[in-house]
Amino acid sequence: MYYDRFIGETNIPIGWVVECLKKKSEDFRLAIGNSEISNFKVIDICNNLGFSSRIYKVTINFVDNQRQPYDIVVKTPGVDNYKKLCESEIENTLANDEAINEEGLALYHYQEMLVYTEMLKEIDGLKYPKCYGGKKLIPGKQNGAIIMDDLSNKGACVPFYIPLNINQIQNLFKELMKLHVFSYTKGKQWRRKLQNKMEPNGVNFVKKFIELQWKVVQKFMPKDKFNEIDNIFNRMITHYYDITTHHIFSLPEAQGENAVIVHGDFWTNNLMFKLDSEGNITNEVESIIDWQVVYEGAVCLDMARLLSTCVTPEIRHYVENNIIPNYYQELKDKVCNGGGEFSMTYENFKHIYDFCFIDQSFHSITVTGFMLSHTEIKEEDKNIWDERKSVMSNKIYHAMKDAYEKAKILKPEWLI
Incomplete structure (x- = not known):
């Protein structure tokens, strides 16, 4: 039976x-x-x-x-x-x-x-x-x-080696908006229930994992680019515990009433887009999946993970300069119109994003290194993959460079 x-x-x-x-x-x-x-x-x-x-x-x-x-x-x-x-x-x-x-x-x-x-x-x-x-x-x-x-007949994840486009990012931001408005209004009680946050041994594990994936990155990133940011990486990874726990436990602007429900792993493999009649991936979101590490945390954490791991530097910079300010204003308006309280200034919001980005820049390394380590590349596809690796190494290079510039201003002690 x-x-x-x-x-x-x-x-x-x-x-x-x-x-x-x-x-x-x-x-x-x-x-x-x-x-x-x-x-x-x-x-x-x-x-x-x-x-x-x-x-x-x-x-x-x-x-x-x-x-x-x-x-x-x-x-x-x-x-x-x-x-x-x-x-x-x-x-x-x-x-x-x-x-x-x-x-x-x-x-x-x-x-x-x-x-x-x-x-x-x-x-x-x-x-x-x-x-x-x-x-x-x-x-x-x-x-x-x-x-x-x-949902496999309705949607699919964009392969990790293909950057998301601006329309896909904007549609994902619409889903984050729903989660954030809920967090500040009728979902406040859920924030208190989601307190399974990063423990010290978990942080140490992630640090070791990042260091291992950095060795993978070294194999495909152009030597001049790798040498330029290797020193940045080595200085910042020394302070990884402080970097990754700062926005979770210490950053004042990210705590208390400013905290939200965080997905925690908001990147390509957990983001499904609708398929068209021919099975092609569209820009419309089908589903957000894998809510295993959800917790109460910083409002900009998920967007920092998304932008550090899933887009080209050019699109990321455009989103940071043009879309995030509008996102903040829309979030404030929707929360206030929905009966919630929202006292966070844009300066606070941007401050939170910058700290989250410093942390999440490391995951441009982990997701790329890990996925490449477990991808079989056939000899006849080598040229195609060389192009893909070039795009991915450029993303990592600029994520680490930008994280370094933010840390110089916000926490120079993380660069010692």
Whole structure:
């Protein structure tokens, strides 16, 4: 009987998934009708590149073969996939890092489950995958799980080596606006619930991860550019703990009533855009996914992650100079018109962004280095990838240079 079979390499029974769908999905009830389930198929759609989770696509087939198969996604957290990813020569020193454990992952998973099953439903118009149920991760006993819509026929993520365009950025800012307005108005109570923030051992792990990815960057960045910013990198990474925790715990403008609900990992792989009739990626946002590290934090953190990792320096500078000031004013107007309080000045807002950008500039290194390390490049595609690497190295180069210039003004002690 299929009810007793499990999803992939987990102990999550398919029967539980089906019962959740029957209770909470009108689409599934219409799909199954009066039929029964004949069998199901499970594939890992993240190709083993999920850092701390696996994403399974479950296709449910019916006895009545006139009925179309029904697809659903089941996300399961786990450290095993992370450890497999760290088996490469450059990363194996991280495989047994004490910061990566099931107990900590259980907290992040529970938080994400809470966000999907409860919080996101309260945010007017926000684009996210519908959720139909979740299971807690109980270390050593029970795998965690979140059941969500399969959006693969509707949307896709832009490949990490292709910069987002200005229209895509503007549409993503519209989604951030919904999250930020919610944070300052009817979602204030959620901010208090989302306090799973960066711990010291987590910071140390990220620091080591950045240093390892910097070695990857050295292999493809032009030597003159690398040598120019290597000294900047080495000085700033020494102060990484202070840099990455400053906007979380210490920066006065980012605390208290100025804090918002932060997605925390707002970059290409977690941002889906709609597909057109021919399967091409459009500029319209389909869904914001992967809310695992959501927390109460700085209002500009997500936009700093987006702009440091996903766009060309030219587009980033345009957004910083022309769109962010308008974003601030629109946010202020919407919060005040929605009955909320907003006393932050634009100078405060820009101050927060600059500190967040200094921190997030390091992630232009991590996402590029990590993804390239796990990308197989065929000999016949070498010239194409050389061009892509040039674009990515230029993004990293200017992110680090700009972070350095901001630090010279805001925190020169981070450059010693």
